[in-house]
Amino acid sequence: MTYVQENDPMDGYIRLRREQPDLFRNEEGSGAIDIVDPSQAPANAGALGLVYQDPYLRLLRDPVRFPDGRLGTYLRILSTADAPSGAILPVVNGRILLLENYRHAIRAWTLEIPRGFGTDGLTAESNALKELDEELSARVESITPIGTVHPDTGLHSQLVHLFFARLTATGPLETAAGIRSLVTFTPDELDRKIIDGTITDGFTLAALTQARLRHLL
Known part of the structure; x- marks a missing residue:
């Protein structure tokens, strides 16, 4: 397996959004936590995007909108490998x-x-x-x-x-x-x-x- 560790967390994040859009889908209707465009993240949000990656996992820090309308960030871990x-x-x-x-x-x-x-x-x-x-x-x-x-x-x-x-x-x-x-x-x-x-x-x-x-x- 090959992987690339990005110098800029947003570079890998943007590519991942383009190549695997299903990972960034939003549910229709109210009550869900929506992923938003990085430009909408709060000014003090800190590092966003693909903040870490290795052969086993990816750590993402997504810009999100919470159900009450607040903008913020949310961490999630994705498996790097596709194998079950x-x-x-x-x-x-x-x-x-x-x-x-x-x-x-x-x-x-x-x-x-x-x-x-x-x-x-x-x-x-x-x-x-x-x-x-x-x-x-x-x-x-x-x-x-x-x-x-x-x-x-x-x-x-x-x-x-x-x-x-x-x-x-x-x-x-x-x-x-x-x-x-x-x-x-x-x-x-x-x-x-x-x-x-x-x-x-x-x-x-x-x-x-x-x-x-x-x-x-």
């Missing part, structure tokens, strides 16, 4: 597998299902299988799509595909990615971990909900 990313709820012999993973953003260890950015050229399911292989060295018996989730609609536009996977075995973990161990739970044990606040990862909670509603657990 995935998160997978893996099960072996009726036990749910979670990774003990260190997450830099919260500076803490979490218990969560495998997930990852998509790879260009692969389908959502192929990316999910790739993650299981890389993180768990998993032998997969079956994999089932169980919907999608927006991880943070207040900031991130990303749509993540969820899967339920039955495994026959796992192998070495991808420790270089911050994974410390693999922990297994019965569904009832996992429920208690959710109630007591041990498990807070949104992908894990969304996948568990989908799997239960589809009677897979």
Whole structure:
């Protein structure tokens, strides 16, 4: 994948508006937050446009009009890659597998299902299988799509595909990615971990909900 880091945030922003206008659409009717022309931003708005970009994400600071008529700015994160990313709820012999993973953003260890950015050229399911292989060295018996989730609609536009996977075995973990161990739970044990606040990862909670509603657990 190639990308360009702009010296002027507005250069990349203008090009993005031209090449992907759907990212800047406004909903008809009242009540929505509209993206406006940068010339309408308040004088003290600060930097606008494509303020950061790397191979994984773009950070945009849009000029907007709020429903009450005020003009201001709003941050949002877009995925740089077009490849579908995935998160997978893996099960072996009726036990749910979670990774003990260190997450830099919260500076803490979490218990969560495998997930990852998509790879260009692969389908959502192929990316999910790739993650299981890389993180768990998993032998997969079956994999089932169980919907999608927006991880943070207040900031991130990303749509993540969820899967339920039955495994026959796992192998070495991808420790270089911050994974410390693999922990297994019965569904009832996992429920208690959710109630007591041990498990807070949104992908894990969304996948568990989908799997239960589809009677897979």
